[in-house]
Amino acid sequence: MSLIIKNGLINDNEKSYKADILIENGTIKQIGTNIDQKNYKIIDAVDKLILPGGIDVHTHMDLNLGKYRAADDFYTGTVAAAFGGTTTIVDHIGFGPEGCSLSYQINEYHKLAKEKAIIDYSFHGVMQHVDEHILHEMNEMVNEGITSFKIYMTYDNMLSDEEILKVLIQAKKVNAVIAVHAENDGAIQYLRNHYKSLNSSKPIYHALSRPDSTEAEAINRMIYLSEIAEFPHLYFVHVSTKKGLDEIITARKRGVKNIYCETCPQYLTLTEDYYNKENYEGLKYIMAPPLRKSEDIEALWEGVANDDVDVIATDHCPFFLEQKLNAKDDFTIAPGGVSGVEERIEIVLTEAIKRGISINKIIDKLSTEPAKIFNLYPRKGVIQVGSDADIIILSKKNEVIKQENRHSRADYTPYEEFEINYTVETTILRGNIIIQDNKLNTKMGDGQFMKRN
Template sequence: MLDLALIGGTVVTPEGPALLDVGVADGRIAMLSAPGTLPEATETLDCTGKLVLPGGVDPHVHTNAPYGMPNVLGRDIIGKAALYGGMTTFIDFVWPGIKSPLATVQDMVQQWEGTSYTNYGFHVVLSDQSDDAAIAEIGEIVEQGFPSFKIFTTDITPTDMPGFRTSGGTLWEIMAATAKAGGIVDIHAEDDELVMHQYRKHFEAGKTDIVYMPDVHTTISEDLAFHHVLRMASHIPGSAVYLHHVTAKLGVDALRWFRAKGVAAYGETLAVLSMATADRYAEPDGHKYHIYPSLKFDEDVEAIWDGVADGTIHTSGTDGVCCLWEEKNRARTIDGTFGGVTGVEPKLALFYTEMVHRRGMGLKKLVELTAENAAKIFGLYPRKGAILVGSDADFAVLDPTARRVLDPAELHEGDYTPWNDRVVEAWPAHTVLGGRVVVRDGVMVDEGTHGQLLLRRLDPAVALGKAV
């Protein structure tokens, strides 16, 4: 007897959409059957007229942000909002600082145990503060199930984040150790010298309003940094690189070129980067859209979507930090604007609207960008990111008739949204996590912290550039 049956829906499997019923037992997908042919189930979820997708896998979420600010909300709020939005798995971040990365990972695992609404894993942040002893721990960290390491090639601003930058020699050591261990390096890639030069010049000229942000965090900076890290990777056998938040046409072009040369490089977009431009900064509350590096221009947005279409851009992250408007509104300057946005809850609906409704890319491409590819790149597939027999029973059931206007008062993630008044053409009706119906008809019916720690191991295809 099945524990749960999802009946009547259009199910998006790795082969594409089909009318199927899905049977769940012991938290996993037990059967995919023609409509009306499942055996009896303890519970039935009617998905007639709806789209049954794998639960969203977001590879870039900051619920464990190191900011220590009173107006930044934590994983309890973000996790519930995620489930309302059909997102069931996060990869968050561990920030060791000068501490042992391995010890910090173990501490974080203990802190999160039994407290997360979503499934979760961790990227481990390394920097110039990571000495030889810390780098020597990379192999053991990978072996314990945490094979991805985040680095920054810039401090981002002159004031908020000093010490996060990883310079060339340390980056080389981290990339080499990670490749040897079978891991992947995730990079926030900007040219630090150019970024800091632009800050100085803008401060001197009194050009500090956020409208100048793309003149500080430039497309050229992305071009230089992408070429630098990808060229370095090309000289390290087995090296795999994941570029967070690609913002610019030049960045997309660099990824495409190096992938064609055989470098194992993968690219990520964000909703704000792929659906908004720097023109938004001129609005009175335009800082609500800001996420570092910065919004760019029309040609960059179109290049990102060209990259999604041709397989240069593989995943969608949130890079979200759930701050309250009081925090987001503390400044609208190039060095003071808070660099994070809410956006976990509406993410799937936004990408459905942009990809399927507006651009005609199809449901299979939507699933690849919001779940499947991230699972493949980061060692979760086919447990996550797929509707296959044996996969975990995580589902987002999307109603393509549930057109709505986004309003922060109706969302569950902070008190503002960069998407206020944005129209989406669909909305999640139900969310299933590990075989449990946690959201039914838009109402959270199970508030248990059922999220599981996901220990990961990368497929060898990742280092060959062929994971997706």
């Protein structure tokens, strides 16, 4: 589609300015004033905000946990993303069969996403065991456009410190990014069993069994392992605590290189008090890491303002309320995760600007920096000539988030009754208007796999 966006305020990660945008063949061809209209379709964006499409580098679409499967597949999840102004995701894939290759699960996810995604997408590989074949495969996967891999320090497929070190050393050789879920598994397992032995089954014990020190210790350990491996690119997902962020800040001050910090909207807005809601409502908010205290929220926002936090992603992994309620008598069996891919941009903009943080800095966390870290930039994450025409148009308008105005397949949103001051009106993907006037204007499978270099 040939398209001109006129009269809006363009906002990128560095500045805000008024200009028109000319789009041809899916890319931005020209940015300027009074661009010749010719026979192009015109979008009049007067009094609107124009931003680069959001990039969410932490989603779990169609995650299969065996007993439970996430509510959103790659169709419903990317529809929700598009309505919220996100035009690209990088999905953290689930574990495959025991002993499988790295490519096995990537191939399975290609099948899950190809005919369903309506926005562009890529995958992080997942490391669930380590041997010489897996390490060699890392290089092969990087050459095929999978330039990042996830490791876990807890859960059934966690890696040992020795395995982690091997992965980090290989990541340094092949220039891959290692994303890590950092929690101390031994301490968590002890505390979970301890509370269960006391018949302490309420949701609040989910938070109490994963205290802030379990995150901070694991982050600290990973940083020193990365130092031994000579500083490969190390990316901490969903950092939720002041203690955890302080470990990253301290490491950077003493010269540690190539470490990146991600947090999520739930850790910037919701506290562990939600676990005390009556009628088992607290089960809705079980996720790992858990919701934290108000002082953690304030520390993370300070980290956003100071650029100690690099990325705001979502960890979008919703389950149905019925699935959560199976854990009424045992908090340890609740499937962990909530929705957020639709809410992220509107909530973060609203809260950040209330706190005096510039829209440009927030765009950096929502679009530009994730694109840079995960090898999508400059094709994605920026409004500039030659980049993909992934653009969103927002109005400064007050609305209230409710389940009935959500587009995820999940049957509740953790942000019910949350007031937002900015709403996404139009979402453009590679020059195609896919959301406008609260209507979906694209079809299943129109998203493209992004081979990352």
